[in-house]
Amino acid sequence: MDFQEYVTFANQNPECYISTTDGTQPKVRPVLMWFADDTGFYFQTQTVKAFCKQLKNNQKVEVCFHAPGPGSDPGKVMRITGEVEFIDDLALKSRCLEERHLLKDMGIVKPEDPLLFVFRIHKGEAFFWTREWTMRESEIERIRFGG
Numbered sequence: 098m099d100f101q102e103y104v105t106f107a108n109q110n111p112e113c114y115i116s117t118t119d120g121t122q123p124k125v126r127p128v129l130m131w132f133a134d135d136t137g138f139y140f141q142t143q144t145v146k147a148f149c150k151q152l153k154n155n156q157k158v159e160v161c162f163h164a165p166g167p168g169s170d171p172g173k174v175m176r177i178t179g180e181v182e183f184i185d186d187l188a189l190k191s192r193c194l195e196e197r198h199l200l201k202d203m204g205i206v207k208p209e210d211p212l213l214f215v216f217r218i219h220k221g222e223a224f225f226w227t228r229e230w231t232m233r234e235s236e237i238e239r240i241r242f243g244g
């Protein structure tokens with residue numbers, strides 16, 4: 098498979114679940130991915146959240162994207178295991194503010210606002226899962242991306 102298939106799937110299904118750790122305790126939360134491209138999967142949060150603190154303490158994460166199928170078909174899942182990189186690029190943060198209007202409602206109006214935290218998963222491993230792989234997960238093709 099080509100990495101672009103993973104980028105397309107993520108952009109078409111941006112609602113996902115991301116896992117972090119708080120000490121040794123895994124934490125999972127729903128998030129809305131900002132966008133994906135050939136450089137990785139981009140997200141934003143606020144620095145006051147426990148989520149942000151967990152990312153700073155341990156940059157290893159796993160993300161699960163899901164496209165439901167019709168009826169009882171569980172659909173298709175994409176899992177990414179990787180490492181995050183913190184982004185401190187004012188142009189990218191400006192774009193984030195333009196595209197994520199909810200941030201302005203929260204009072205974040207400038208890209209240099211210390212509350213705005215942008216990160217990307219820039220390297221890792223990804224794979225797709227469908228019901229046909231239920232008993233053969235170890236056989237699923239995986240791709241490595243980034244670094």
